[in-house]
Amino acid sequence: xxxxxxxxxxxxxxxxxxxxxxxxxxxxxxxxxxxxxxxxxxxxxxxxxxxxxxxxxxxxxxxxxxxxxxxxxxxxxxxxxxxxxxxxxxxxxxxxxxxxxxxxxxxxxxxxxxxxxxxxxxxxxxxxxxxxxxxxxxxxxxxxxxxxxxxxxxxxxxxxxxxxxxxxxxxxxxxxxxxxxxxxxxxxxxxxxxxxxxxxxxxxxxxxxxxxxxxxxxxxxxxxxxxxxxxxxxxxxxxxxxxxxxxxxxxxxxxxxxxxxxxxxxxxxxxx
Numbered sequence: 001x002x003x004x005x006x007x008x009x010x011x012x013x014x015x016x017x018x019x020x021x022x023x024x025x026x027x028x029x030x031x032x033x034x035x036x037x038x039x040x041x042x043x044x045x046x047x048x049x050x051x052x053x054x055x056x057x058x059x060x061x062x063x064x065x066x067x068x069x070x071x072x073x074x075x076x077x078x079x080x081x082x083x084x085x086x087x088x089x090x091x092x093x094x095x096x097x098x099x100x101x102x103x104x105x106x107x108x109x110x111x112x113x114x115x116x117x118x119x120x121x122x123x124x125x126x127x128x129x130x131x132x133x134x135x136x137x138x139x140x141x142x143x144x145x146x147x148x149x150x151x152x153x154x155x156x157x158x159x160x161x162x163x164x165x166x167x168x169x170x171x172x173x174x175x176x177x178x179x180x181x182x183x184x185x186x187x188x189x190x191x192x193x194x195x196x197x198x199x200x201x202x203x204x205x206x207x208x209x210x211x212x213x214x215x216x217x218x219x220x221x222x223x224x225x226x227x228x229x230x231x232x233x234x235x236x237x238x239x240x241x242x243x244x245x246x247x248x249x250x251x252x253x254x255x256x257x258x259x260x261x262x263x264x265x266x267x268x269x270x271x272x
Contacts, residue, residue, distance in 0.1 A: 075119070075126050077138075079159070083151060088142040092155050093122070095136040097129040100160055104134040104169045105152065105190070107141060107176030109255075114138040117255075120263070127264050132272070134169075135160065141176045149183030162189055169271055171263075174199065174254065181210050181219070191217040192271040197254050200229035200236065211239045219244045220270045224252030 077093035093114035106121055108114065115122050116138075125136035137159075139152055160166070168190045172180035177195035182203065184190065193214075198207060198221070211219065223230050225248050237246045249266075252258050256266070 075122055077114070077122065077125075080114070081155060083155065085146045085151065086144050088144045089140075090142060090144075090148065090151065091140040093125070093138040094159060095122075095125040095129050095138075097135040098133040100135050101163070101166045102132070102134050102169075103156065103160060103166065104128050104136045105156070105171070106136065106138040107148075107152070107170070107172040107180055108139065109174035109176055110141055110143065112141055112173070112176070114140050124263055128267075131264075139176075141179065147183055147186055148179050150186040153187040153189070156187075167191060170194065171267060171271075172196065172198070177221075178203065178207065181207055184210065184214060184216070184219075188216075193219040194267060194271045195219065195221050196256065196266075197223055197227045197229065200232040204232065204235065208236065208239055211236065211244055214244060217243060218271055221246045222266065222270065223248050224254060224256055224258075225250045226253040226258075228254065 078096045079094040081092040081094075082089050083092070091114045104125075106125065108116060108121060112121075116124075121138045125138060128134040128136050137152075137156055139148070139155075141148070156162070156168075162168075166189065168187075169192045170180050170187075170190045171194040172178070173196050175198070177198035180190075180193055181195055181198060184193065193216070200207065221233075221236060221244075223233055223246075230248060233246060233248060240246055247270075249256070252261060256263065
């Protein structure tokens with residue numbers, strides 16, 4: 001049988017050399033199973049809260065799920081739940097405040113964990129509890145075709161007694177904002193929405209239609225001037241009215257991460 005290597009050339013000495021070569025050496029695949037075994041071995045020793053997303057830079061959750069703020073005060077969720085639907089899991093983290101009739105909901109960006117990058121959602125939940133007495137529920141956002149807002153409503157109602165006096169606020173980031181807008185009818189008890197950088201290039205018509213259908217107290221859209229969807233904001237502004245507003249924050253990107261931006265200040269200035 002003729003060799004697949006050129007004359008006077010030796011086979012690649014290692015799998016690393018093999019997979020980086022070009023041309024005819026790409027057909028030398030006998031070491032691929034070994035490479036896969038090594039990769040799988042490494043994966044067994046890496047655990048994370050959610051699939052790693054390079055765009056969002058998720059970090060691993062601490063082993064005990066507890067973090068500390070700048071004053072060395074322990075921060076943790078009072079309760080966590082995980083629901084399986086359509087071959088995916090949605091995690092929920094609860095922080096119970098002094099007022100269980102004032103509820104603040106946080107829906108993360110695509111594949112975001114309930115903790116958030118550098119625990120920003122957990123820290124925000126604790127700030128809302130300490131400053132305003134809110135009970136806060138954070139929900140992760142996997143890729144799924146299920147009605148995530150309907151499930152969110154079920155989870156919240158399993159821990160809180162929802163009455164006419166209950167005030168519910170919602171903040172969604174990126175795809176979490178889109179889910180909140182598109183599914184607001186599935187959770188009609190939410191009166192105020194803060195929707196940050198929903199990707200307008202996806203489902204543009206549906207987002208505009210659901211905005212038109214909104215009859216709640218307040219729905220505020222906020223975009224960073226550096227967000228990829230900002231060029232479509234004028235389409236959304238056509239649907240502004242007394243209870244629907246659209247704003248652009250100069251110098252902020254899709255993650256509102258520039259210059260140490262404070263999400264709590266944005267919340268206070270828009271829906272509180």
